[in-house]
Amino acid sequence: MLKVLNPHDRNQPFPPVESALEDPNGLLAIGGCLSVRRLVNAYRHGIFPWYSVGEPILWWSPNPRLVLEPEGFNLSRTLRRSLRREEFQFSCDRAFEGVLHACSEPRAYAQGTWLTPEMKRAYVEMHRQGYAHSVEAWQGDELVGGLYGVAIGQMFFGESMFHRVDNASKAALAFACAAMAHWGYRLIDCQVHTPHLMSLGAREIARAEFVTLLGRHRDAKVDPSAWKDCRVAWL
Structure with missing residues (x-):
């Protein structure tokens, strides 16, 4: 029960x-x-x-749990070329509520949204208290993709991502992985299996293994100021 x-x-x-x-x-x-x-x-x-x-x-x-090591992101040749051409600019925590709103918009393949108004208010408060963060992809002044999640210790719990132009969410995740690897994050929780995330390097592990890794990394220290200045050499 x-x-x-x-x-x-x-x-x-x-x-x-x-x-x-x-x-x-x-x-x-x-x-x-x-x-x-x-x-x-x-x-x-x-x-x-x-x-x-x-x-x-x-x-x-x-059970099982989908996870992604920051160093394990599968950067395709197409995406690498896009990044080298600087088709996107990236930021962290510049537009958290904008990312949250975009992630809550209905998707073509699903009815409704799981990001209820109550959930959105909760994650905004998590952001205000320094737990929830966003990564944004821009083209000029237009927010075209991004993701958000919760950071605790050396763990990042990914919640949702969105794109408004091709490759924008992939690019944001690539940047996030490179930044988190640089900052010392050890594991990104992707929650449940999706072919899209599997293609980007995520893998499934048993829940028991996930809990063991969680216990190892959740109390480790990561400099919280990294999210305020996320410029890193990442390609």
Whole structure:
């Protein structure tokens, strides 16, 4: 039976991730709140929220887990040429809410969005408190792609990405991986299998291995000021 979380207790522990359901894969708990304290506790234990408008908050820890080492990004020749031609300019945390809004827009292949207004408010507050970050791809003054996620220790928990021109989200992820490798991040959590991310170098690992890596890296130190000046030699 799923554990029902108390929406008024931000410190309530989550059940062990090993108790998550097999079908649907990884569903662990229901309810609670989206306070920064609860969200940080969730990410520190390999758990993330994912639900749609009209549903209660659902908490997940799937098995297997999709991960990407920052040094392991698969940079194709086409994308490398695009980057060398400087078709995009990049920034970090310059337009967090713009990236969040773009990621919440309906996709052609799906109905609705999982980024509910409540979720968006929660991640904006996470950003204000220094946990959530964005990487942006620009063409001139136009925001054409990007991604956002949560950084804890040497872990980055990727949440969503978007593009408005071809290759913009891939370019943003390539830049993010190069920057994070430079800053000392060890692992990017991509959550669940997608062919797109697999083609870019992500791989699946058992949840138990993910939890072990999480325990190793979540308390390590990364200079938080790196996100304020993300200019790195990355190609």
